[in-house]
Amino acid sequence: MAERWFVKNIKADYKHMSKKYALTELVCKLIVNRNIIDDEMIKSYINPDFDKFHNPRGMKDLERAVDILKEKIDQNSKIRIVGDYDVDGVISIYILYKALKRCNANVDYEIPDRIKDGYGINIDIIKQAKEDGVDTILTCDNGISAIEQIKYAKDLGITVIVTDHHDIPFVENENNVREFVSLSADAVVNPKQSECCYSFKQLCGAGVAFKLVEVLYETLNIDKRECYKFIEFLAIATVCDVVDLVDENRVFVKKGLEFINKTTNLGLQELIRECELTDKTLTVYHLGFIIGPCINASGRLDSAKRGLELLLSEDEENAVRLAKELVKLNAERKEMTMNGVETAIEIIEKNGMIQDKVFVIYIPDIHESLAGIIAGRIKEKYNVPTLIITKAEHGAKGSGRSIEEYNMFEELIKCKDLLEKFGGHPMAAGFSLKEENIDEFRKRLNENTTLSDEELLRKVTIDCVLPLDEINYQLIDDLGRLEPFGRSNSKPLFAEKNINILKATVLGKNRNVLKLKLKTKLNKALDAIYFGDINEFEDGIGSKYGKGELQKLYDGAYNDVVMDLVFYPSINEYNGNTSIQVVIQNYR
Known part of the structure; x- marks a missing residue:
């Protein structure tokens, strides 16, 4: 697949910075490349620790929310937490529930059903709360856009505290000017409110809940x-909600990983064991791709309450049972996702959709909770904004994932006459529409778009050119200080041109790993590994250099193959031996 390669070249006084913070110039460059430039941010980035937390009292309405909660605890009034069914929602409830219980509150929780209720607090949940004698509703990871619902709760005489991190909803007046909508809740804690002075706006829902608990x-x-x-x-929650891993979020993840590797929480211990991770040091990868999805699977295919019950579990037998159930549900979810992705690829390739600049794919029979994951996979494969639509109880429901160059939320606004409901942000959105409007919706999104062919090329952003000969253990150690990697703190990528390949070997039972021996400019040999599409690699070499050269490469014979590589240096530990190897991300 064609790509555009860019080398970041931000001007800064790296010598001065290196002295001031006692870091190498390379590390300084990587920090500046991640847009971490003011003194406080740099210090927080280098030493992410609890003393880098901001004062939570700076968050609008937070003290008011605490005063209300204190009063309700003193009066033994009934408090009900209403969360969301994803990982961030489940963990937000966990934090608030455990904290309020610790404060001797009379508290319980409710999570809407993804399919039956849809996202966020709804009228039925509020009616039920009133019937159950609930005095106060506390939302987490939702509520900021529940204008009507909260007004209804207030009319019933219920106290409402909203904690959320989603964008503030707005209406466009006749001149297309956006007016932000305010809620009738008793307290609204959300750093994204324009009148909130809290300096870090990128917390996830659980992050806002944690600040309240502080x-x-x-x-x-x-x-x-x-x-x-x-x-x-x-x-x-911070890893799974894909918020920026800088500032406080970086502290949460860095410290959280230290704690989770020694966790005493029964549910987490069992989940880690059930996922066969007991002997591993857990990293961001394990949270984002193994632990998180298991907690999430219950909200997708069953009830999110099972994920929450696992974390709250104080009985070993119960924890074992729930962990097994969640891992099984996640395996089902994975298989259903794979089938959905395959169907989507078939539709794109066979229905002449491959020329579209925005994919709108209708697969009636996939589970609606998987539409977003499938959209994400298709977007990754083709680098095209993708919206996956599935049949719902009434009409059709969809979920979209985007690329940096395409603001999906803004594009949906242009089609709002075709949609029943929609919401989201530049990179992801959810919506519902009538089945008969799908074709028109696809046509309109593609006619409206200003995306150029060039913008649809995958962008590879390189931090700097790094000769292979400069890679050593100390450099790899320095790079380790930048972890944990994630959104807004991406893994550094380096590049070097015109590298001779000495030998290639295909490994793995599915032939899905390529091991290469590279020749450095100083004639040293260095190991490299590539986890991409091997057939594509072979076709590329074959068409450029001929099949004979490819064969020489596999035989380790003298050959003419020369490549430009984008890579990340790492340490390979095998049978007790350690050696340096580079992980190849891209080649040409």
Whole structure:
């Protein structure tokens, strides 16, 4: 697949910076490349620790929310937490529920059903709360756009506190000017409110919940260190909600990983064992691709309450049973996702859709909770904004995933006459529409788009040119200081041109790993590994150099193959031996 390669070249006084922070110039360059430039941010980035937390009292309405909660706890009024069914929602509830229980509150929780109720607090949940004698509703990871629902709760005489991190909803007046909508809740805690002075706006829902707990504990004279116990859970939510891994989020994940590797939470221990991770040091990868999806699977295919029950579990037998159920559900989810992805690829390739600049794919029979995951996989494969639509109880429902060059939310606004409901942000969106409008919707999105062919080429952003001969253990160690990697703190990528390949070997039982021996400019040999499409690699070499040269490459014979490589240096540990190897991300 054709790509555009860019080398970042940001001007800065790296010598001065290197002295000031006692870092190598290379590390300084990588930090600046991640847009971490002011002094406070750099210090927080280099030493992510609890002392880098911002004062939670700076968040609008947070102290008011705590005062209300304190009063309700003193009066033994019934508090109900209403969360969301994804990982961030489940963990937000966990943090608030455990904290309020610790404060002797009369508290329970409710999670809407993904299919039956859809996202966020709804009228039925509020009616039920009133019937159950609930005095106060506390939302987490939702609520900021529930204008009508909250007004309804207020009319019934219920106290409402909203904690959320999603964008503030707006209406466009007749001049297309956006007016932000305010809620009738008693307190609204969300750093994205324009009148909120809190300096870090990128918290996930559980991050906002944690900030509330910090002040709640302080107010009730509970030792601050007790609320740090929640950070291992907060790390999972922060990684899975794909928020920027800088500032406080970086502290949550860095510290959370230290805690989770020694966790005493029964549910997490069992889940780690059931996922066969007991002997591994857990990383961002394990949180984002193994642990998180298991907690998420219950909200997708069953009830999110099972994921929450696992974390709250205090009985070993129960924890074992729930962990097994979640892993099984996740395996089902994976298989259903694979089938959905294959169907989507077939539709694109066979129905002449491959020329579209925006994919709108209708697969009536996939589970609607998987539409977003499938959209993400298709977007990754083709680098095209993708919307997957499935049949719902009434009409059709869809979920979209985008590329940097395409603001999906803004593009949906242009088609709002075709949609029943929609919401989201530049990179992802959810919507519903009538089945008969799908073709028109596809046509309109493609006619409206200003995406050029060039913008649809995959972008590869390289941090800097790094000669293979400069790679050593110390450099790899320095790069380790930048972990954990994630959104806005991506793994550094380096490149070098005109590298001779000495030998190639295909490994793995599915022939899906390519091991290469590279020749450096100083005539040393260096190992490299590539996890991409091997057939594509072979076709590329074959068409450029001929089949004979490809064969020489596999035989380790003298050959003419020369490549430009984009890579990340790493350490390979095998049978107790360690050696340096580079992981190849892209080649040409």
